[in-house]
Amino acid sequence: xxxxxxxxxGAYGFFRDELYYxxxxxxxxxxxxxxxxxxxxxxxxxxLLFGDSLTAIRIVPTLMHTGTIVVAGLMVKExxxxxxxxxxxxxxxxxxxxxxxxxxxxxxNSIDVFIWTLSVYLILRIINTKxxxxxxxxxxxxxxxxxxxxxxxxxxxxxxxGILFTNRQWLITRWPYIAASIGVILFLPYVVWNVTHDMAHxxxxxxxxxxxxSGLNAATFIKDQLFYLNPIAAPLWMSGLLGLFFYAPxxxxxxxxxxxxxxxTILILNGTSxxxxxxxxxxxxxxxxxxxxxxxxxxxxxxxxxxxxxxxxLITSIILIPMVLPVLSVEGYIRYAKALGEEPSSNEGKExxxxxQFYADMFGWKEKAKDVASIYNSLSEDDKKKCAIIASNYGxxxxxxxxxxxxxxxxxxxxxxxxxxxGPRDYNGEVLIIMGGDLDDxxxxxxxxxxxxxxxxxxxxxxxxxxxxxxxxxxxxxxxxVWSHEKHYD
Numbered sequence: 001x002x003x004x005x006x007x008x009x010g011a012y013g014f015f016r017d018e019l020y021y022x023x024x025x026x027x028x029x030x031x032x033x034x035x036x037x038x039x040x041x042x043x044x045x046x047x048l049l050f051g052d053s054l055t056a057i058r059i060v061p062t063l064m065h066t067g068t069i070v071v072a073g074l075m076v077k078e079x080x081x082x083x084x085x086x087x088x089x090x091x092x093x094x095x096x097x098x099x100x101x102x103x104x105x106x107x108x109n110s111i112d113v114f115i116w117t118l119s120v121y122l123i124l125r126i127i128n129t130k131x132x133x134x135x136x137x138x139x140x141x142x143x144x145x146x147x148x149x150x151x152x153x154x155x156x157x158x159x160x161x162g163i164l165f166t167n168r169q170w171l172i173t174r175w176p177y178i179a180a181s182i183g184v185i186l187f188l189p190y191v192v193w194n195v196t197h198d199m200a201h202x203x204x205x206x207x208x209x210x211x212x213x214s215g216l217n218a219a220t221f222i223k224d225q226l227f228y229l230n231p232i233a234a235p236l237w238m239s240g241l242l243g244l245f246f247y248a249p250x251x252x253x254x255x256x257x258x259x260x261x262x263x264x265t266i267l268i269l270n271g272t273s274x275x276x277x278x279x280x281x282x283x284x285x286x287x288x289x290x291x292x293x294x295x296x297x298x299x300x301x302x303x304x305x306x307x308x309x310x311x312x313x314l315i316t317s318i319i320l321i322p323m324v325l326p327v328l329s330v331e332g333y334i335r336y337a338k339a340l341g342e343e344p345s346s347n348e349g350k351e352x353x354x355x356x357q358f359y360a361d362m363f364g365w366k367e368k369a370k371d372v373a374s375i376y377n378s379l380s381e382d383d384k385k386k387c388a389i390i391a392s393n394y395g396x397x398x399x400x401x402x403x404x405x406x407x408x409x410x411x412x413x414x415x416x417x418x419x420x421x422x423g424p425r426d427y428n429g430e431v432l433i434i435m436g437g438d439l440d441d442x443x444x445x446x447x448x449x450x451x452x453x454x455x456x457x458x459x460x461x462x463x464x465x466x467x468x469x470x471x472x473x474x475x476x477x478x479x480x481x482v483w484s485h486e487k488h489y490d
Contacts, residue, residue, distance in 0.1 A: 002100075002321075002325070003058065003061070003062040003065065003103060003104060003325075004055065004062060006104065006325050006326060006327055007054055007055040007058045007062075007104075008055050009326075010054045010055075011326050011329065011330075012326040012330075012359060012362040012363065013054070013362045013363060013365065013366070014054060014057070014362065014365060014402070015105040015106075015358075015361055015362050016361040016362075016365070016394075016395040016398070017105070017107060017361075017395075018057060018105055018106050018107075018398075019365060019394075019395060019398030019399055019401070019402045020394040020395065020397070020398040020417075021039070021040060021043055021106060021107065022043070022047070022052070022057070022398065022401070022402055023394075023397070023398050023401045023402070023419075024040045024043075024418060025040045025041070025043040025044040025047060026044075026401075027418070027422060028040065028041060028044060029193065030189040030190060030192065030193040031189070031190045031193030031194060031197065031200075031201070032417070032418045033197075033200045033201065033203075033204050033417040033418050033420075033421065033489050034201070034204050034417050034418070034489075035108055035148075035149065035201075036108075036146065036147045036148060036149065036150060036187075036190045037147060037189075037190065037193075038108075038111070038144060038147035038148040039106075039107070039108035039111055039148050039149075042060060042111070043057075043060065043106060046059060046060050052402075057106050058104065058105065058106055060106060060110070060111070061102070061103045061104065061105060061106055061107070061110035061111075062103060064103060064110035064111050064113065064114040065094075065099065065100070065102070065103030065110055065113070065114075067114050067117075067118075068093060068099070068103075068113050068114045068117045068283055069090050069093050069094050071114070071117045071118050071121050071283075072089055072090065072093050072117055072283045072284075072286065072287045073086045073089065073090060073287075074121055075089075075117070075120060075121050075124055075283070075284060075287040076089050076287045076290050076291060078121065078124040078125065078128055079124065079249075079250060079253055079287060079288060079291045080249055080291055080295070081287070081290050081291035081294055081295075082294060084290070084293075084294045084306065084310075085287075085290030085291045085293070085294040085295075086290065087290075087310065088236070088286075088289075088290045088293060088294075088306070088309075088310045088313070089283075089286045089287045089289065089290035091310065091313055091314050091317065092229075092230075092233050092236055092237070092286040092289075092290075092313065092317075093282075093283050093286055095230070095314070095317030095318065095320075095321070096228070096229045096230055096233060096282070096317070097228060097229070097230055097317075097320045097321075097323055097324045098228035098229060098275075098276060098279050098324070099113065099229075099279065099282075100321065100324045100325055101324035101325070101358065102276070102279065104324065104325055108148050108149045109149070109276065109279075111148045111149070112145065112148060112149045112151065112152070112280050113279060113280040113283070115141060115142075115144065115145035115148060115152065115280070116145070116152070116155055116280030116281060116283070116284075117280065117283040117284065118141055119138060119141050119142055119145065119155060120256055120259070120283075120284040122134055122137055122138045122141065123138065123159070123255060123256070124253060124256075126138070127167075127252060127253060127255075132173065132175045135175035135176060135178055135179040136178065136179065136182065138179045139178060139179030139180065139181070139182030139183050140182055140183075140186070142155065142156065142179070142182075142183040143182055143183040143184070143185065143186025143187055144186060146183060146186065146187040146190070147186055147187060147189075147190060150190075150201070151277055151280075154262070154263040154266050154267070154277075155259060155263065155280075155281075156180075156183070157262050157263070157266060158258055158259030158260065158261070158262035158263050159255070159259055161258050161259075161261075161262045162254075162255035162256070162257075162258030162259055162262070163176065163255065165254075165255075165258055166254055166255045166258065167255060197421065200421070200489065203489050204417070204489045204490065207489050207490040208490050209270075209272045211490055212490050213272045213273075213274060216271075216272045216273065216274060217271060217272070218268050218271060220275070221267060221268060221273050221274075221275050222268075224274075224275030225275055225278065228275050228276065228279065229279075229282060230313070230316060230317055230320060232312060232313050232316045232317075233286075233313060233317075236286060236289045236293070236309075236313070237282055237285040237286055237289055238285075239289045239292055239293065240284075240285035240286060240287070240288035240289030240290075240292060241257055241260060241261075241285050241288075243288050243289065243291070243292035244256055244257035244285075244288050245257050247292055247296075249291070249295065250288055250291060250292065253288065256284045256285075256288065257285075257288075259281065259284075260278075260281045260284070260285060263278055263281055264278060264281075293306050293309075294306070319340075322336050322337075323337070323340075323342065324358070326359065326362070330354075330355065330359075330459050333355070333359070334354050334355070344356040344357075344360075345357070350461060350462075350463065351461075351462045351463065352461070352462065353459070353461075353462050353465075354459065355459055357461060359459075360459060360460055360461045361395070361460075361461060363457055363458065363459040363460040364455075364457025364458075364459075364460030364461075364464050364465070365395065365398070365399035365402075365403065366399070366403045367455060367456070367457045368396060368399045368400070368403075368435065368455050368457070368464075368467065369399050369400055369402075369403035369404050369406070369407060369409065370403070370407060371453055371454075371455035371469060372389060372400060372404075372409065372433060372435065372455070372469060373404065373407030373408065373409050374453065375433060375452045375453050375469055375471065376389065376407075376408075376409055376433060377407070377408060378452075379431070379471075383431050386427070386428070386430045386431045387410075387431040387432065387433060388410075388412075388413050388424065388425075388427035388429075388431070388432050388433070389404075389409065389410065389412045389413070389432075389433045389435070390412065390413050390414060390415075390432055390433070390434055390435070391412065391414050391415075391416075391434070391435040391436055392414065392415045392416055392436065392437075392486070392488055393414070393416055393435070393436065394414060394416040394417055394418075394419055395464070396412075396414075396435045396436065396464075396467070397412040397413070397414035397416070397419050400412035400435075413425060413427065415483075415486040415487060415488045416488045416489075416490075417488070417489055417490075420483075420486065420487045420488065420489075423483065424479050424480075424483050427479060428475075428479060429474075429475025429477075429479045429482075430473065430474065430475070431471070431472075431473055432446075432470075432471075432472045432473075432475070433452070433469065433470070433471055433472075434469070434470045434472055435455075435467060435468075435469055436467055436468060437468060437470070438468065439451060439468075439470075442470055442472055444476075445472075445475060445476055445477065445482070446472040446473060446474055446475055446476065447473055447474030447476065448472070448473045448474060449470055449471075449472050449473075450470065450471050450472075451468055451469075451470055452469050452470060452471045453468075453469040454466055454467065454468055454469065455467040455469060
């Protein structure tokens with residue numbers, strides 16, 4: 001309900017990446033530069049069923065966040081927990097700032113969190129029931145997970161390490177190998193796509209690590225594990241991790257701890273990992289923590305501690321909600337953030353103004369489409385037929401593709417990520433509207449360049465404000481020759 005009500009207000013608009021994903025879902029394929037295909041097929045299905053409103057686009061992440069809470073409750077029951085354990089784990093997962101944020105916009109990330117949580121639940125069921133056929137279900141879930149986001153490989157690595165340390169007898173059965181085979185087969189289409197597209201995703205990862213996320217480091221990664229989940233929740237998930245290793249009733253499930261430790265180690269060694277990459281692993285730790293707290297704090301003299309802690313966790317989580325869900329007006333958010341001493345932040349080292357990048361990226365897109373339309377519609381009918389609208393930024397291209405039909409605009413072309421793969425279509429460079437850049441960026445490539453307008457946006461990212469719009473005529477080179485040098489993966 002919290003997600004639905006927030007989305008119904010529509011106060012902050014579509015997130016930048018959502019506009020790109022919507023366009024990707026109109027170009028269904030076995031792969032994309034920046035992600036595997038599953039989330040985009042799911043988005044296409046969601047759009048066919050529910051439409052393209054802000055609330056409709058965000059139904060899937062809402063359901064994924066809700067499903068994560070439900071499955072975590074089932075994990076608690078598998079580990080021997082009862083009502084209080086489910087309650088405190090549910091609070092921690094439902095209101096963890098990063099999980100609320102991930103569940104508030106469409107991306108592969110909310111699906112990733114659910115996939116990890118469901119996979120751990122299946123492992124617990126295998127341990128408790130000895131039902132080996134559940135390995136087939138696990139293989140299917142992990143295969144879909146890989147088709148959604150390749151970070152599920154970290155889960156797979158942790159599962160292998162966990163089996164070596166805790167359940168080595170599984171390796172002499174056929175079931176883990178069947179599960180692995182199913183996962184590989186389901187993931188294979190994306191591998192083939194990459195092979196046939198010059199290993200585009202590896203190039204994307206390399207560029208993002210060396211440029212966009214180069215400012216991140218191991219210290220930032222560790223710090224953000226504490227803050228993204230609510231610092232008050234840190235003792236809870238840490239106790240869950242330790243309980244899986246050392247608390248007797250939970251030790252039979254310590255494979256779950258090894259999955260976390262392995263994924264954590266891989267991400268730390270990477271050096272530029274974003275903290276959110278590990279967020280899918282925490283639902284299982286909160287579930288284990290709920291069991292530990294419920295079972296250890298039972299005597300009358302200490303039982304009050306668990307209720308007091310749960311209340312403090314609930315209150316502090318509610319206080320943090322405006323930092324990740326647009327429940328306040330922009331002006332109200334700015335005042336609230338200042339009162340909490342929170343400065344605008346960005347994982348990408350971008351210049352910021354009054355909003356953090358997460359919120360700023362929800363502003364300015366419809367304005368861009370409207371401003372480009374005013375220039376496009378001033379052209380002659382003959383020029384309109386030949387005119388391409390282009391940008392080197394998938395947010396700007398996505399804005400044209402999503403909002404443009406309302407203003408009579410054609411679909412855009414672009415050089416960023418999958419837009420580059422989709423190519424320039426049949427445009428010959430005779431007339432182009434270019435979003436962004438300076439006069440000097442374009443005048444050497446065209447016979448004539450005119451600054452036709454400037455698009456302004458309030459509260460958007462500074463680099464999206466005061467965007468120049470050029471009308472360029474007479475490209476001096478063949479489009480196919482120019483295109484081959486314009487690829488921009490990051």
